[in-house]
Structures are given as C-alpha cells and as structure tokens.
Amino acid sequence: SQTIHQWPATLVQPVGSPLSLECTVEGTSNPNLYWYRQAAGRGLQLLFYSVGIGQISSEVPQNLSASRPQDRQFILSSKKLLLSDSGFYLCAWSVLEGANYGYTFGSGTRLTVV
Amino acid sequence: DAKTTQPPSMDCAEGRAANLPCNHSTISGNEYVYWYRQIHSQGPQYIIHGLKNNETNEMASLIITEDRKSSTLILPHATLRDTAVYYCIVRRTGRRALTFGSGTRLQVQP
Numbered sequence: 001s002q003t004i005h006q007w008p009a010t011l012v013q014p015v016g017s018p019l020s021l022e023c024t025v026e027g028t029s030n031p032n033l034y035w036y037r038q039a040a041g042r043g044l045q046l047l048f049y050s051v052g053i054g055q056i057s058s059e060v061p062q063n064l065s066a067s068r069p070q071d072r073q074f075i076l077s078s079k080k081l082l083l084s085d086s087g088f089y090l091c092a093w094s095v096l097e098g099a100n101y102g103y104t105f106g107s108g109t110r111l112t113v114v
Numbered sequence: 115d116a117k118t119t120q121p122p123s124m125d126c127a128e129g130r131a132a133n134l135p136c137n138h139s140t141i142s143g144n145e146y147v148y149w150y151r152q153i154h155s156q157g158p159q160y161i162i163h164g165l166k167n168n169e170t171n172e173m174a175s176l177i178i179t180e181d182r183k184s185s186t187l188i189l190p191h192a193t194l195r196d197t198a199v200y201y202c203i204v205r206r207t208g209r210r211a212l213t214f215g216s217g218t219r220l221q222v223q224p
Contacts, residue, residue: 105157
C-alpha cells in the first residue's frame with residue numbers, strides 16, 4: 001500500500017537558521033508531489049509541486065525552495081528562516097486514477113520560528 | 115479553477131445528518147467537485163468527488179445540482195469524530211494541484 005512519511009513532526013528554529021524538511025513516498029512510482037503551508041488559523045497555501053525528478057514549480061515567491069533528488073523524495077528548504085515562515089507544513093502526493101488525482105497528505109510538520 | 119463559497123461554520127447534533135453546502139456558480143464543464151476535510155493538526159483527508167452525478171461512498175454522499183452551480187456534502191450520521199474543517203474544491207481535469215479555500219468548520223455537538 002502507498003504511504004507518505006514526513007518528518008519531523010514539530011520543529012522550533014531560530015530566525016536566520018536553515019531549514020530542511022523531508023517527505024518520502026512508498027508504494028507508488030512517479031507521483032506528483034506537493035508542499036503546502038498552513039499559517040495559524042488560515043487555509044492551506046500551495047508552495048511547490050513537482051511532476052518528476054528535478055522538476056519543481058513554485059506557486060508563490062518566498063524565502064523557501066524545494067528539490068526532488070529522487071522519484072519519491074521531496075525536500076523543502078530555506079537558507080535563512082524568517083518569523084513569517086512559521087506554520088504547519090504538509091507534503092502530499094497524487095497519481096492519476098481515472099478522473100481523480102488521488103491526493104494523500106502526510107501528517108505535517110509544525111514549524112515555529114523564534 | 116472555479117471559485118467556491120462555503121459558510122464559515124456549522125453545528126450539527128451527534129447522530130443527525132450534517133449537510134454542508136458549497137456554491138460554485140462559475141464551474142465549467144470539465145471541472146470536478148472535490149470534498150476534503152481536515153481534523154485539527156492533521157493533514158487533509160479525501161472524502162468524495164463528482165462531476166455531475168450524485169455520488170456515495172462509505173464516508174459521505176455528494177449531491178450536485180442539475181446546473182452544477184452548487185453541491186451538498188452529506189454526512190448521514192455525524193459523530194464527534196466528524197468535527198473538522200470541510201473544504202469544497204473545484205478542479206479541472208489535468209490541473210494537478212488542489213487549491214484550498216477557507217472551508218466550513220463543522221462542530222458536532224454531543
């Protein structure tokens with residue numbers, strides 16, 4: 001069966017420090033991968049998506065970057081965190097199943113920048 | 115993708131049906147209606163989707179009006195565990211990413 005792993009579950013980082021969040025998917029090949037962010041009390045914002053190795057699309061300009069070094073690995077990074085980077089970060093994957101891109105979300109990383 | 119409008123919050127008594135409305139008056143012919151929910155501090159969970167016919171699965175029913183300008187998600191027997199934010203999303207075939215709005219916060223009362 002397909003599973004998605006996201007870690008760490010919680011993270012507290014000082015302003016100006018680097019960030020690396022990792023997401024891996026098992027049980028599927030060539031998935032579409034996504035990073036979303038949810039600020040406190042707000043909706044989900046799509047940050048990046050990837051349709052293949054090395055292919056990254058950015059939805060909003062920001063302090064973050066994403067990479068996909070392997071088919072089932074998606075990494076979210078920052079060189080220097082800002083206070084505004086705090087939030088709940090969610091990784092998701094999808095594959096086309098008929099007319100439905102079956103989206104599955106990870107359990108998320110709650111990042112607090114202090 | 116078409117814009118959706120949902121009430122910000124709703125209450126429902128435990129054991130009763132929860133009917134969550136969604137307006138998508140600008141929907142086009144190749145756009146599907148999706149419903150997801152997010153329980154506090156978890157990732158969103160897929161519930162159901164449809165194009166123009168009503169759909170039912172083990173979690174819920176989706177009723178789409180004939181003109182497709184609105185839909186209703188029905189949880190037939192709401193439980194306390196159904197307390198969550200419910201998102202109605204319209205997405206056209208081929209567009210890969212989901213765009214989430216504000217959703218409806220459903221509170222199931224004991």
